[in-house]
Amino acid sequence: MSSTIKKRLAATAVCVAWAFGAQAAETQLIVDADQPGPVIDRHVYGQFAEHLGSGIYGGMWVGPDSKIPNVRGWRKDVVAALKALKVPVVRWPGGCFADEYHWRDGIGPRDQRPVKLNTSWGGVPENNAVGTHEFFDLVEQIGSEAYVNGNLGTGSAREMAEWMEYMTAEGNSSLAQLRRKNGRDRPFRVNYFAIGNEAWGCGGQMRPEYYTDQFRQVAAFLKAPSNNRPVIIASGGTGLQTNWTEMLSNGVPGVDSISHHEYTLPTGDWERKGSAVGFPESEWIATLAHTLSIDEIIKRNSAVLDRNDPKKKIGFYFDEWGSWYDAEPGSNPSFLVQRNTLRDALLAALLFNVFLAHADRVKMSNVAQMVNVLQAMIQTRGDQLVLTPTYYAFALYTPFQDATSLPSRIENNPVYKVGSVEMPGLSATAARGKDGKLYIGLVNANATQAAELTVRVGTATPAAVHGRLLTALAMDAQNEFGKPAQVVPRAFEARAADGKLLLKIPPKSILVVAVET
Numbered sequence: 001m002s003s004t005i006k007k008r009l010a011a012t013a014v015c016v017a018w019a020f021g022a023q024a025a026e027t028q029l030i031v032d033a034d035q036p037g038p039v040i041d042r043h044v045y046g047q048f049a050e051h052l053g054s055g056i057y058g059g060m061w062v063g064p065d066s067k068i069p070n071v072r073g074w075r076k077d078v079v080a081a082l083k084a085l086k087v088p089v090v091r092w093p094g095g096c097f098a099d100e101y102h103w104r105d106g107i108g109p110r111d112q113r114p115v116k117l118n119t120s121w122g123g124v125p126e127n128n129a130v131g132t133h134e135f136f137d138l139v140e141q142i143g144s145e146a147y148v149n150g151n152l153g154t155g156s157a158r159e160m161a162e163w164m165e166y167m168t169a170e171g172n173s174s175l176a177q178l179r180r181k182n183g184r185d186r187p188f189r190v191n192y193f194a195i196g197n198e199a200w201g202c203g204g205q206m207r208p209e210y211y212t213d214q215f216r217q218v219a220a221f222l223k224a225p226s227n228n229r230p231v232i233i234a235s236g237g238t239g240l241q242t243n244w245t246e247m248l249s250n251g252v253p254g255v256d257s258i259s260h261h262e263y264t265l266p267t268g269d270w271e272r273k274g275s276a277v278g279f280p281e282s283e284w285i286a287t288l289a290h291t292l293s294i295d296e297i298i299k300r301n302s303a304v305l306d307r308n309d310p311k312k313k314i315g316f317y318f319d320e321w322g323s324w325y326d327a328e329p330g331s332n333p334s335f336l337v338q339r340n341t342l343r344d345a346l347l348a349a350l351l352f353n354v355f356l357a358h359a360d361r362v363k364m365s366n367v368a369q370m371v372n373v374l375q376a377m378i379q380t381r382g383d384q385l386v387l388t389p390t391y392y393a394f395a396l397y398t399p400f401q402d403a404t405s406l407p408s409r410i411e412n413n414p415v416y417k418v419g420s421v422e423m424p425g426l427s428a429t430a431a432r433g434k435d436g437k438l439y440i441g442l443v444n445a446n447a448t449q450a451a452e453l454t455v456r457v458g459t460a461t462p463a464a465v466h467g468r469l470l471t472a473l474a475m476d477a478q479n480e481f482g483k484p485a486q487v488v489p490r491a492f493e494a495r496a497a498d499g500k501l502l503l504k505i506p507p508k509s510i511l512v513v514a515v516e517t
Helices: 003-015 076-084 096-100 132-142 157-168 174-181 208-221 243-248 281-292 294-308 342-357 389-396
Strands: 028-031 046-048 089-092 116-118 124-126 145-150 192-195 231-234 257-264 315-323 362-368 378-381 384-387 408-411 415-418 421-424 426-432 438-444 451-457 464-470 490-495 502-505 509-516
Touching: 028 426, 028 438, 046 315, 076 132, 076 378, 076 384, 089 132, 089 192, 089 362, 132 145, 132 157, 145 157, 157 174, 157 208, 192 208, 208 243, 231 315, 243 257, 243 294, 257 281, 257 294, 257 362, 281 294, 281 342, 281 415, 281 421, 294 315, 294 342, 315 342, 342 362, 342 389, 342 426, 342 438, 342 509, 389 464, 389 509, 408 426, 438 451, 438 502, 490 502, 490 509, 502 509
Parallel strands: 028 451, 046 089, 046 362, 089 145, 145 192, 192 231, 231 257, 257 315, 315 362
Antiparallel strands: 028 408, 116 124, 378 384, 415 421, 426 438, 438 509, 451 502, 464 490, 464 509
């Protein structure tokens, strides 16, 4: 394990409340239902689609002439699966690809669009079949909101300003007329617009000071009608960095939110990240423990924001997160193809619980990525489609969209330890849903041991819970093409007995329940 991962685990040990008391003590989840906290922004369950491998082409876009059922080129099965999740927002066109994407290449008749090289991801041809109009068609079919990532790396303030005008102008400017000529009369609804991506890395190898000046210039020219003004997102840091947040939140005009990226590698070594399947329990726990260390990333950046933005006008967006393993053997390593297993589902649920603990600051997150890339929600092959364990983790947590968070804590949380790595065995979150019900999300990270948890809501004993459980026999259980799915939610319920509501939570599982009092 790398020194970076070890440091983050050490930080987690300081900042996460672990109960190291006698293991025989009763483990309790206590929810304070009378002390509502901030609303959980539904955009925390956002998605990310990049021009990378088959993440878009083939995975979602097959073209209107394809034999695969589609609506104007977008696969019907993928759209239906995403609609079922109530996907709140989709980020496009990248990622690293965003900083080499020129929007004019993706408008007009598709057979006349230029073919470029995707130099970010494998040097493969990019025919620009999916451009501005196609993207907005996708989000409108899903019923989602649009997050457009502008090109700062190889673009310019003028290019981004003209793209904004093309998308949002209501009058008769030449760009508004060009949009109409290309088939869209009314303006597109641009909910979010980012100025660059990972400016510290693939977006230009910039220093925070230089990027901040670039941001100020571009933001000054991003003009849109008052009724269609997007949230403007600044490209922030990664890992435990706080210098980007410090610089961008310190009186910089135009900053509505700051993005932050972090991926989870089982080994912490980018040269040998670890396999997506067939891994030992030591890599299971390393992966999940690192996921919890993101709590420390948020705390450090929130402390900066609390100092520079005490009125909490600036959002903190985790707009790229997920697992990153060694590429699937036999695949193009630049396409970032990897299996998706039960481990990935637990990673997602643990991170949801972390984000929800910081609902006052974390207003959006975007899993990387939506289809066929990295921690994919959906996998496609030809006309086949598989919903991954990560998809079902999102499905379980849909009641938390726009719910009101409730303080909760676990007393006598069992410790899960493998070798030198240890972490809390259980993770929990609680909220009051928009439907008025009290929901609890639980994760048992222990790969081999079940857990028993008594639930209390204030001074009351809940009468029962009912919901869904996600688990499987193997740590690397997956849903594969042409085979019965191994990782799917199943019904769960429990009732109080002798004045106590006791939940028996299987190992390596996610449980989301509604509470009856």
